[in-house]
Each structure stands twice: as structure tokens, then as C-alpha cells.
Amino acid sequence: MNLNLSQLRAFVAVLDEGGFGAAAETLHISQSAVSHAVAALERGLGSAVLTRQAPPRPTAFGERVLPHARAAVAAATAIRDLADERDGRPGGSLRLAAPTTVCQGLLPGLMTQWRADFPRVGVTLFEGEDEEIAGWLGDGTVDLAVLVDPPPGPGVTIARDRFHALLPADHPLAGEPAVDVADLADDAFLLSLGGCERHIRELYRRAGVPFDPTHRIRDMGTLMAMVRAGIGVSILPALAGAMLVPRLVMVPLIQEITRRLVLTGPPGHPWHPAVTAIVDAASARPDHVPPGG
Amino acid sequence: MNLNLSQLRAFVAVLDEGGFGAAAETLHISQSAVSHAVAALERGLGSAVLTRQAPPRPTAFGERVLPHARAAVAAATAIRDLADERDGRPGGSLRLAAPTTVCQGLLPGLMTQWRADFPRVGVTLFEGEDEEIAGWLGDGTVDLAVLVDPPPGPGVTIARDRFHALLPADHPLAGEPAVDVADLADDAFLLSLGGCERHIRELYRRAGVPFDPTHRIRDMGTLMAMVRAGIGVSILPALAGAMLVPRLVMVPLIQEITRRLVLTGPPGHPWHPAVTAIVDAASARPDHVPPGG
DNA sequence: CGCCTCACATGAGGATCGCTCATGACCGCA
DNA sequence: TGCGGTCATGAGCGATCCTCATGTGAGGCG
Numbered sequence: 001m002n003l004n005l006s007q008l009r010a011f012v013a014v015l016d017e018g019g020f021g022a023a024a025e026t027l028h029i030s031q032s033a034v035s036h037a038v039a040a041l042e043r044g045l046g047s048a049v050l051t052r053q054a055p056p057r058p059t060a061f062g063e064r065v066l067p068h069a070r071a072a073v074a075a076a077t078a079i080r081d082l083a084d085e086r087d088g089r090p091g092g093s094l095r096l097a098a099p100t101t102v103c104q105g106l107l108p109g110l111m112t113q114w115r116a117d118f119p120r121v122g123v124t125l126f127e128g129e130d131e132e133i134a135g136w137l138g139d140g141t142v143d144l145a146v147l148v149d150p151p152p153g154p155g156v157t158i159a160r161d162r163f164h165a166l167l168p169a170d171h172p173l174a175g176e177p178a179v180d181v182a183d184l185a186d187d188a189f190l191l192s193l194g195g196c197e198r199h200i201r202e203l204y205r206r207a208g209v210p211f212d213p214t215h216r217i218r219d220m221g222t223l224m225a226m227v228r229a230g231i232g233v234s235i236l237p238a239l240a241g242a243m244l245v246p247r248l249v250m251v252p253l254i255q256e257i258t259r260r261l262v263l264t265g266p267p268g269h270p271w272h273p274a275v276t277a278i279v280d281a282a283s284a285r286p287d288h289v290p291p292g293g
Numbered sequence: 294m295n296l297n298l299s300q301l302r303a304f305v306a307v308l309d310e311g312g313f314g315a316a317a318e319t320l321h322i323s324q325s326a327v328s329h330a331v332a333a334l335e336r337g338l339g340s341a342v343l344t345r346q347a348p349p350r351p352t353a354f355g356e357r358v359l360p361h362a363r364a365a366v367a368a369a370t371a372i373r374d375l376a377d378e379r380d381g382r383p384g385g386s387l388r389l390a391a392p393t394t395v396c397q398g399l400l401p402g403l404m405t406q407w408r409a410d411f412p413r414v415g416v417t418l419f420e421g422e423d424e425e426i427a428g429w430l431g432d433g434t435v436d437l438a439v440l441v442d443p444p445p446g447p448g449v450t451i452a453r454d455r456f457h458a459l460l461p462a463d464h465p466l467a468g469e470p471a472v473d474v475a476d477l478a479d480d481a482f483l484l485s486l487g488g489c490e491r492h493i494r495e496l497y498r499r500a501g502v503p504f505d506p507t508h509r510i511r512d513m514g515t516l517m518a519m520v521r522a523g524i525g526v527s528i529l530p531a532l533a534g535a536m537l538v539p540r541l542v543m544v545p546l547i548q549e550i551t552r553r554l555v556l557t558g559p560p561g562h563p564w565h566p567a568v569t570a571i572v573d574a575a576s577a578r579p580d581h582v583p584p585g586g
Numbered sequence: 587c588g589c590c591t592c593a594c595a596t597g598a599g600g601a602t603c604g605c606t607c608a609t610g611a612c613c614g615c616a
Numbered sequence: 617t618g619c620g621g622t623c624a625t626g627a628g629c630g631a632t633c634c635t636c637a638t639g640t641g642a643g644g645c646g
Contacts, residue, residue, distance in 0.1 A: 297603095297604090299604080322604095322605070322606090323605070323606055323607080325605080325606065325607080325608095326604070326605055326606075329604070329605080330604080330605095333603090333604085345612095346613095347613090347614095
């Protein structure tokens with residue numbers, strides 16, 4: 001009747017993998033073992049933690065247990081990986097969360113670097129939106145994250161990412177060395193959702209221009225397609241340039257606003273040894289990516 | 294060879310209780326079981342985590358493992374206690390850290406209140422100094438703490454504690470309704486260590502008087518004895534009044550400075566359910582203790 | 587309506603684990 | 617050298633946990 005790490009691991013894995021069978025695979029045990037483990041957990045706790053539909057969801061009670069379960073599992077994993085360090089090089093496998101633009105613009109280079117520096121560390125990438133990512137980091141869903149303008153704390157600034165106007169290549173301003181936010185008022189404005197609103201609002205405030213986006217678009221591909229089609233213009237961080245399709249240009253804004261991208265581990269929790277190593281290594285280096293456009 | 298919660302529990306308990314035998318007692322298992330558990334942990338991890346002298350200390354490696362072990366154990370305990378909630382009332386046993394003055398001035402009342410409100414929750418009190426306490430909260434040594442003027446975050450302000458002059462009863466200023474910090478310059482100043490220096494320094498800054506303490510004293514009893522003996526005067530928060538011995542008085546200062554006492558759980562970690570309940574209950578109440586002197 | 591399939595539960599059996607008891611080894615101390 | 621305190625070790629046994637095989641229940645389809 002006593003709580004057990006493998007029970008917690010099973011519980012977490014079922015939710016993360018979306019089923020008992022899938023959990024069994026990633027845990028390298030049989031489906032039956034997972035079922036037994038979750039059943040034992042529920043017997044031990046006295047109530048169900050999972051609804052048994054496809055895909056399994058946590059019960060209200062399971063929802064409350066989950067963050068603690070994640071914390072326990074993460075701690076155990078960290079200890080295991082701490083022990084697996086060889087010749088000072090950390091090992092283990094990390095889950096990393098980052099916003100879309102960072103995933104596309106910054107991480108390819110970074111992760112290549114890490115693979116070279118920390119060959120025994122595996123990194124699984126989770127793409128998300130800013131607040132979502134902070135939540136994942138807090139509740140143990142991920143071990144490592146790139147946060148946008150986080151409150152001061154541990155972690156290392158890996159880039160300062162300046163905002164640019166996104167214009168069709170045949171736009172009158174497309175050839176300028178820099179444009180004023182106020183000059184964008186002639187076109188419809190396409191606001192990209194997902195965390196940059198705050199900065200864009202600030203840009204308009206500084207420019208003294210009322211902010212009145214015509215469309216709000218979540219998907220970056222859609223946004224670019226619409227700008228290319230001449231429907232309007234947008235403002236994006238420089239890193240989004242990595243996703244640029246032909247016949248689109250990014251022009252620096254006169255109103256110089258940047259977002260700070262910070263690589264950090266879970267606040268409060270002890271960090272996974274590999275996370276500490278990676279963040280320390282990033283601190284020792286200069287910013288990897290010049291915020292060019 | 295697989296990591297195990299009872300192994301981690303044993304490891305943590307040996308350090309906390311100062312020995313294998315003592316750990317065995319608190320865990321309600323045999324000394325042999327503790328020895329086996331730690332041995333298995335070390336076999337599993339591939340290196341020693343404890344030095345086997347009296348009292349056992351963590352090895353360098355053990356030092357790195359310890360915070361993760363605490364996190365795992367705390368998480369498991371929280372889950373257990375989450376399950377033990379009956380009719381909405383939380384249960385379990387909490388470790389609470391607080392500074393000396395709070396322990397003596399504020400907690401007796403608070404803990405009585407809690408005993409009534411949360412009869413199934415046990416609280417063990419750890420007295421410490423301000424930074425020490427913040428450290429304990431961060432690394433999982435305690436579940437709940439009273440912090441002094443912490444950075445903004447979750448938690449509830451349970452008191453605003455105003456600073457007072459501590460004078461012998463026969464001091465010329467002892468009868469005044471309030472005194473100016475500048476007027477204390479005639480006497481030797483006895484600085485009490487342990488976290489209030491910052492505030493006292495600020496008081497002197499505001500009064501425009503140079504700060505030049507004659508003695509620095511750690512123990513509150515010693516301080517009071519010395520003030521009573523006429524060796525000098527001091528400045529203490531109102532809560533220290535709970536420790537006042539006869540022939541001493543506390544007089545409010547004209548320079549009104551207070552310290553904010555905040556009851557909170559570990560930053561970042563998910564909180565123990567009973568901690569959440571206690572902090573929530575405290576938020577719902579007005580400040581318990583008027584900062585009287 | 588019956589059958590199939592997918593997904594999870596259940597039961598039996600066997601290896602492993604983790605505990606206790608008894609005892610051994612080591613250290614500081616007189 | 618002997619003694620008490622502290623931790624380690626080994627044997628033995630019950631509990632646990634995993635796997636294999638099979639049961640059950642929901643949903644899709646002819």
C-alpha cells in the first residue's frame with residue numbers, strides 16, 4: 001500500500017504518452033505492468049487518478065497529484081543522471097520547451113552545439129507558447145526552457161531579439177534601412193498571437209500611434225502567406241526571419257524594442273545536472289546569435 | 294539496482310536525524326533496514342553518498358544528490374497527504390521554519406489557531422535566521438516558512454512588525470510615547486544579529502544619524518540582559534516584545550519602519566496541500582497580530 | 587445484430603526486493 | 617584490553633512487482 005516511484009512514473013507516462021500501452025513502451029515494461037502500477041497507486045491513495053477513456057485524462061484528484069508526481073519523478077531522474085555523469089560530463093535526457101520562433105531560429109544551432117559539448121545528453125523539444133512554457137517549467141513537465149522576458153532569476157540570456165516589420169518585398173518601405181511603426185498605419189495590421197502582443201503594443205505606444213490590428217493570426221505560416229498576398233503587414237521578432245518565405249522582407253523598426261530570450265531551469269526546484277551544465281556553458285559563451293534581421 | 298523512494302527517505306533521514314539508528318526510529322524500521330537501504334542506494338548510484346563517521350555527513354556526491362532526494366521525498370509525502378485529506382480537511386505533518394522573534398511572538402497564537410482549524414495537520418517548528426530559512430524552503434528542508442520582507446511572490450503577509458527602541462525601564466526616554474533614533478546616540482548601541490541589521494541601518498539613514506553599533510550580539514537573552522544592565526540600548530521589532538523581561542521597555546520609534554512577515558511555501562515547487570490550505574486560510578483572515586509594542 | 591478490434595483489467599506464477607533477526611566489524615574511550 | 621556505541625553483513629522469509637495469458641467492455645462496420 002506504499003507509494004512508489006514506478007507507480008508515479010507509470011501515472012505520469014500514461015498521461016504524457018496518451019495511453020497505457022504507449023506508456024508501457026516508453027517505460028520498457030509490459031502494458032500489464034503499467035496497469036498494475038496505476039491500479040496499485042489508486043489503491044494506495046484510495047481514489048482514482050485516471051479516467052479510463054481514450055485518451056486517459058487525470059481525474060480531479062489526479063490533477064492535484066500530478067505536479068507532485070512529476071516533481072518526484074523528475075527528482076529521481078535527476079539523481080539517476082547525476083550518478084551517470086562520467087568524467088565530469090553530464091548525461092541523461094532533457095525535455096526542453098521553447099516558443100515557435102526560438103525553435104526555428106535559435107535552437108537548431110544551439111542544439112547542435114550542445115550535442116557536441118554534451119554528447120551524453122539527449123534533448124527532446126516541446127514547442128509551446130510563452131505562458132504555457134513557463135507553466136511546464138514550473139510543474140515539471142519540462143526540465144529546461146527558453147523564456148521570453150522572464151522576471152529576474154537564474155538562467156542565462158541567450159539572445160536579445162529585436163522586432164522588425166514584416167513586409168511584402170514589393171512594399172514601398174521594403175527597401176528602407178529602417179521604418180517607423182507610424183508608417184505602417186497605411187496598411188492593415190496582422191497581429192501574430194502567441195506572446196508578442198505585449199511588445200507590439202509597447203512599440204505602438206512608443207510610436208504614439210493607436211494600436212488597432214485588423215486580423216489576429218495564430219499560425220506563422222498563415223501570417224506570412226497573408227502578408228505576401230498583400231493583405232497587410234506585421235511585426236515580428238528577428239528570429240522569425242528563419243521562417244521567412246520568398247518575396248517577404250523584414251525591416252528593422254526605428255522604435256528599438258527587443259525581447260530577451262532566457263535559457264533556464266525550473267524555478268525553485270533543484271535543476272537537473274545536465275541543465276546546470278548547459279546553462280553554465282551558455283553563460284560562459286557570448287550571445288550565440290546576433291539579433292540580425 | 295533501481296532508485297527507490299525508501300532509499301531516498303533513508304538517506305535523507307540519516308542526515309536529518311544524525312545517524313542510522315536515529316533515522317531508523319523516525320522511519321519506524323530497523324537500523325539494519327536503513328543500512329541496507331543506503332547501501333542499495335549507493336550500489337545503484339555507483340558511489341557513496343554518506344561518510345560513515347558520527348555523525349554521518351554527505352559526501353561531495355551526496356551533497357549534490359541531497360536536494361533532489363529531498364524534493365522526491367517531499368513530493369511523495371505531499372501525495373500521501375493529499376490522499377489523506379478527509380472531508381476537505383488537509384492532513385499530514387509539516388515542517389515550519391521561522392525566525393526567533395516570530396517563533397516567540399507570533400507562532401504560539403498562529404499554531405493554536407491552526408490546531409483548531411486543521412486538526413489533522415501536525416507542525417514541527419524549526420527556528421533559524423532569515424537567509425537560512427529561505428534556503429531551507431528552497432531545498433525542501435521545510436514545507437512552510439515565515440520570511441522577512443521576501444521578494445514579491447505567493448504567500449500571505451501575516452504581520453507588519455514595527456521597530457521599537459529597547460530601553461531599560463529607568464532610561465530617561467522610557468516614559469516617552471515615541472523616541473527619535475537620533476536620541477539614542479547618547480547611549481551605546483547593541484546591535485542584534487540575525488536579520489534585522491538591514492532595517493536598523495535604514496532607520497539610522499532616515500534619521501540622518503551615523504550608524505556605529507558598539508556591540509554585536511547574537512543571542513536575544515544576552516542582548517536583553519545587557520540592556521537591562523545599562524550597558525546600552527537597542528532596536529528590535531515589536532514581536533521581540535514577547536521575550537521582554539522585567540525592567541525593560543519598548544518604545545515606538547518616530548522613524549516608522551516595519552518588516553513584513555510573510556507566510557509561504559516553497560517557491561517553484563508545488564506546495565504541500567496542507568500548506569496551501571494554511572496559507573489560504575491566513576489570506577482570508579485579517580492580519581492576526583496588530584504590530585503593537 | 588453479431589463480429590472484430592483496440593485498449594485496459596485481471597489472475598497466476600515466479601523472480602526479486604526489502605525487511606527483520608542475529609551477529610560481526612570498527613572506533614573511541616577508560 | 618575490554619566495553620559501549622554505531623554501522624555492516626548474511627540468512628531467511630514474506631511482500632512486491634513483473635510477465636504471460638486471458639478476460640472484459642466500448643466503439644466501428646458490414
